[in-house]
Amino acid sequence: MSASIHSLIPAQAGSPQAVSLVGVTRRFSNRTVLDAVSLDLAPGEFVALIGKSGSGKSTLLRAIAGLDDDVDGDGVISVPDDRSVLFQDSRLLPWKTVLQNVTFGFRAADADKRGCRALADVGLAGREGDWPNALSGGEQQRVALARSLVRSPHLLLADEPFGALDALTRLKMHELLFQLIRRQRPTVLLVTHDVDEAIKLADRILLMENGRIVVDRAIALPHPRARDRRFDDLRNELLAALGVFDTV
Numbered sequence: 001m002s003a004s005i006h007s008l009i010p011a012q013a014g015s016p017q018a019v020s021l022v023g024v025t026r027r028f029s030n031r032t033v034l035d036a037v038s039l040d041l042a043p044g045e046f047v048a049l050i051g052k053s054g055s056g057k058s059t060l061l062r063a064i065a066g067l068d069d070d071v072d073g074d075g076v077i078s079v080p081d082d083r084s085v086l087f088q089d090s091r092l093l094p095w096k097t098v099l100q101n102v103t104f105g106f107r108a109a110d111a112d113k114r115g116c117r118a119l120a121d122v123g124l125a126g127r128e129g130d131w132p133n134a135l136s137g138g139e140q141q142r143v144a145l146a147r148s149l150v151r152s153p154h155l156l157l158a159d160e161p162f163g164a165l166d167a168l169t170r171l172k173m174h175e176l177l178f179q180l181i182r183r184q185r186p187t188v189l190l191v192t193h194d195v196d197e198a199i200k201l202a203d204r205i206l207l208m209e210n211g212r213i214v215v216d217r218a219i220a221l222p223h224p225r226a227r228d229r230r231f232d233d234l235r236n237e238l239l240a241a242l243g244v245f246d247t248v
């Protein structure tokens with residue numbers, strides 16, 4: 001059976017869950033990439049999804065985003081209509097200015113004003129009229145972040161959004177993302193390879209293996225999270241679950 005739109009239903013108004021998945025399975029040819037995943041995300045929860053390469057993280061995110069028409073699938077996914085997706089590459093339209101990229105398809109009467117405010121929030125005030133190719137990689141990713149947040153979505157899906165950035169820019173982007181989502185409080189699902197990034201930011205960490213969620217761990221550490229003993233214990237626990245310490 002093909003993944004059809006009826007498997008993706010709007011979240012019920014007033015539902016205690018922002019996102020709900022029941023028995024979500026996805027197959028490429030005959031290979032099962034998501035194996036009957038069931039999962040609930042609470043409104044405003046920041047959830048990081050980690051796992052080895054090929055474990056199914058992006059497939060899960062794409063299923064929740066409603067972007068997986070080309071795979072076979074079953075199950076029911078309930079999501080808010082107003083969701084934004086942030087990818088590793090900024091996917092800006094090169095023939096539109098920075099501001100036009102942020103407000104593209106945004107029909108609010110005050111779209112330009114909100115676009116300018118979103119750009120100021122990501123530190124790009126004054127760059128509204130620039131073309132994307134005049135911006136650095138980090139700046140382009142900040143425009144993409146502004147575009148994701150300008151509509152104040154209830155759900156932000158982010159797939160390795162800072163994976164292509166250098167370490168310093170990446171750290172700054174973590175801070176920025178964290179500040180902005182604290183203000184807007186969307187539910188966030190962040191796919192990352194970086195265990196430190198996950199522990200630093202998330203309320204909850206999911207670890208995928210072979211298309212299943214095998215660890216679901218609440219992170220109760222206070223913010224801002226420093227590399228203390230509790231951080232390191234958790235880090236070691238997750239790295240062990242990822243098999244990083246296994247001999248090869």
Ligand SMILES: Nc1ncnc2c1ncn2[C@@H]1O[C@H](COP(=O)(O)OP(=O)(O)OP(=O)(O)O)[C@@H](O)[C@H]1O
Nearest residue numbers: 028029033051052053054055056057058059060193
């Ligand atoms: N379009 C496709 N056609 C066939 N197989 C695919 C396709 N997209 C993904 N897959 C397969 O599905 C499996 C899971 O891929 P997915 O991208 O979800 O993994 P991931 O955990 O996000 O990996 P990574 O961390 O490397 O991005 C992989 O084995 C991949 O080869």
